[in-house]
Amino acid sequence: MPDAVTETRTIPAPHHPLDPLTPDEIRRASAAVRAAHDLGAGMMFETVTLSEPAKDAVRGFQPGRPFPREAFVCAFDRTSGAVFEARVDLRTDTVVDWRPVPGVRPRILIDDITLVGEVARADPRFRAALAQRGITDFENVQVDPWSAGNYGLTDEAGRRLCHTFCWYRTEKNDNPYAHPIEGLCAVVDLDRAEVLRIDDYGAAEVPMQSRNYAARYRTVFRDDVKPLEIVQPDGPSFHVEGNEVRWQKWRLRVGFNAREGLVLHAIGYEDAGRLRPVLHRAALSEMVVPYGHPGGGHFRKNAFDVGEYGIGVLANSLTLGCDCLGAIRYFDAWLSDSKGEPYCIEKAVCLHEEDFGILWKHTDLFTGEVDVRRARRLVVSSISTVGNYEYGLFWYFHQDGSIHFEIKATGILNTSGLKPGETPTHGTIVSPGVYAHYHQHIFNVRLDVAIDGERNRVVEVDTVALPVGPDNPHGNAFTTRESVLKSEQAAQRNVDFNAARFWKIESADSRNGLGQPTAYKLLPLSPVPMFSSPQSSVAKRAAFMSRQLWVTAYHPDELHAAGRYPNQSAGGDGLPAWTAADRPLVDTDLVVWHSFGLHHIPRPEDFPVQPVTTSGFALHPAGFFDENPALDVPPTASSKSCCVD
Numbered sequence: 043m044p045d046a047v048t049e050t051r052t053i054p055a056p057h058h059p060l061d062p063l064t065p066d067e068i069r070r071a072s073a074a075v076r077a078a079h080d081l082g083a084g085m086m087f088e089t090v091t092l093s094e095p096a097k098d099a100v101r102g103f104q105p106g107r108p109f110p111r112e113a114f115v116c117a118f119d120r121t122s123g124a125v126f127e128a129r130v131d132l133r134t135d136t137v138v139d140w141r142p143v144p145g146v147r148p149r150i151l152i153d154d155i156t157l158v159g160e161v162a163r164a165d166p167r168f169r170a171a172l173a174q175r176g177i178t179d180f181e182n183v184q185v186d187p188w189s190a191g192n193y194g195l196t197d198e199a200g201r202r203l204c205h206t207f208c209w210y211r212t213e214k215n216d217n218p219y220a221h222p223i224e225g226l227c228a229v230v231d232l233d234r235a236e237v238l239r240i241d242d243y244g245a246a247e248v249p250m251q252s253r254n255y256a257a258r259y260r261t262v263f264r265d266d267v268k269p270l271e272i273v274q275p276d277g278p279s280f281h282v283e284g285n286e287v288r289w290q291k292w293r294l295r296v297g298f299n300a301r302e303g304l305v306l307h308a309i310g311y312e313d314a315g316r317l318r319p320v321l322h323r324a325a326l327s328e329m330v331v332p333y334g335h336p337g338g339g340h341f342r343k344n345a346f347d348v349g350e351y352g353i354g355v356l357a358n359s360l361t362l363g364c365d366c367l368g369a370i371r372y373f374d375a376w377l378s379d380s381k382g383e384p385y386c387i388e389k390a391v392c393l394h395e396e397d398f399g400i401l402w403k404h405t406d407l408f409t410g411e412v413d414v415r416r417a418r419r420l421v422v423s424s425i426s427t428v429g430n431y432e433y434g435l436f437w438y439f440h441q442d443g444s445i446h447f448e449i450k451a452t453g454i455l456n457t458s459g460l461k462p463g464e465t466p467t468h469g470t471i472v473s474p475g476v477y478a479h480y481h482q483h484i485f486n487v488r489l490d491v492a493i494d495g496e497r498n499r500v501v502e503v504d505t506v507a508l509p510v511g512p513d514n515p516h517g518n519a520f521t522t523r524e525s526v527l528k529s530e531q532a533a534q535r536n537v538d539f540n541a542a543r544f545w546k547i548e549s550a551d552s553r554n555g556l557g558q559p560t561a562y563k564l565l566p567l568s569p570v571p572m573f574s575s576p577q578s579s580v581a582k583r584a585a586f587m588s589r590q591l592w593v594t595a596y597h598p599d600e601l602h603a604a605g606r607y608p609n610q611s612a613g614g615d616g617l618p619a620w621t622a623a624d625r626p627l628v629d630t631d632l633v634v635w636h637s638f639g640l641h642h643i644p645r646p647e648d649f650p651v652q653p654v655t656t657s658g659f660a661l662h663p664a665g666f667f668d669e670n671p672a673l674d675v676p677p678t679a680s681s682k683s684c685c686v687d
């Protein structure tokens with residue numbers, strides 16, 4: 043049995059400048075905007091979220107003292123398509139900034155997701171195309187709303203759209219992705235609630251073999267799985283106050299918003315009584331899933347699940363004993379609906395500890411003395427369902443000072459029907475007639491670094507084999523070459539396998555006891571090359587995927603790697619636009635952006651539900667400490683017997 047939940051509700055009052063907006067603040071912010079700038083019956087709220095305070099305000103915060111509090115609001119008028127941004131001072135409930143944002147599209151909203159299917163299924167042209175495919179029970183057709191991208195089509199210009207693909211369910215709980223309805227795409231105008239166009243690329247027979255994974259469909263389970271219980275009789279080792287988490291020497295704050303989902307702030311390490319900053323802010327900034335099939339409507343499949351849908355909006359309510367084991371602290375997420383009203387995703391974020399094997403060990407070969415420590419890690423996680431896929435966002439904090447970020451991808455492959463006579467050159471057949479296209483999941487994480495303070499530099503470290511010669515007569519010599527990345531253009535870098543390349547983020551002001559700059563190294567554990575042509579629409583819109591490393595000079599408005607409004611964007615926003623200025627990067631306040639991901643050539647084993655596949659990166663202290671910082675981790679009761687004192 044899992045241990046009891048320690049606490050489930052987030053305290054509904056802001057205690058710190060970085061706390062997410064409370065339900066009352068969401069309501070007051072949208073009311074203030076509506077009172078000052080009512081857009082009428084077509085007014086929709088894309089976002090009502092914390093306008094994060096300046097770093098000075100965070101640093102100057104003193105508990106119990108008043109602090110600045112502002113909301114960022116994005117609203118639009120669905121009758122005209124006009125988009126506006128506002129800032130609301132929540133101390134006075136007044137709109138302090140209101141500006142139109144021309145030429146952009148807001149995110150696809152929850153309202154749109156249900157609307158798209160209803161509109162498509164009711165359209166006579168869509169019904170006729172289904173009937174041609176032998177389907178007349180239209181209520182069993184699932185229509186997935188996909189972001190439309192931007193392909194320069196004149197009839198799509200100026201509209202807020204979804205592109206769609208559809209599947210068939212034989213019954214309510216059937217896995218529809220076993221039954222793709224190939225070649226039929228409706229383009230839906232979200233604001234007019236009508237089908238703009240039907241793109242019929244030609245039918246294929248709908249595969250009808252059921253491929254269900256849910257327990258309700260299984261009669262046989264393996265019978266040799268005995269209970270494995272996580273027991274923490276004295277409770278967890280973390281302490282939570284509001285949104286602040288203290289775990290051993292780590293300190294951090296948990297945040298959450300509709301777009302990025304889980305956001306961590308003020309990550310620091312307590313070292314000899316001194317709190318040493320590591321990261322000011324860390325979050326998944328953007329992601330894109332480009333598919334590699336050129337035909338049908340499939341060239342349009344490249345969802346930006348953060349910026350186009352909001353990975354936070356799509357977060358699950360987590361369940362003890364299923365998603366999370368042990369002594370758990372959950373955080374609820376309060377978001378705004380399209381009317382500006384608050385709603386809660388209960389238990390959206392899970393905080394817990396995990397056993398993590400061996401922390402360190404040595405057996406003295408000559409005396410036989412053994413010393414070993416068990417490792418545990420602190421896990422802060424959330425899981426979002428984006429259509430057919432699930433993405434788990436997992437931040438891990440380790441006792442040796444390292445941080446690890448992992449994305450767990452699971453859920454169901456996006457499928458299509460194999461056309462008659464089609465050679466499967468862009469995907470894998472995972473069921474008779476069912477084709478899962480090659481694709482990638484490329485993520486970009488934004489790391490507002492603060493290694494021992496704001497003044498940092500990024501150093502690229504390559505390992506170089508030295509030529510055989512007088513200084514290397516045996517050919518065994520290799521050394522490292524370090525290059526400071528001096529400006530934003532020079533800091534657009536890729537991994538180099540042959541150089542075992544990594545990047546160090548160094549403090550300009552702090553040195554360890556050995557005289558070295560204190561630093562963390564970014565280890566790119568899951569680099570993926572881009573396979574989309576640089577000329578393609580998706581490559582222009584998701585330029586972040588072309589480089590594994592970008593570094594920018596800190597600017598508070600630069601949060602999203604593909605820009606604030608990637609939905610239907612033409613491209614060029616975000617990192618390529620900001621770095622065009624080629625700002626200097628040495629010994630200043632920096633933001634490190636790391637692109638990584640999953641290169642997904644589907645396997646039959648990924649269907650009908652995909653086992654978790656992981657990708658991520660690590661931040662390891664590299665001279666941040668003078669020695670292994672985990673020497674003081676005590677032997678656990680179970681490992682004491684392995685240690686000779």
Ligand SMILES: [Cu+2]
Nearest residue numbers: 481482483642
């Ligand atoms: Cu995939």
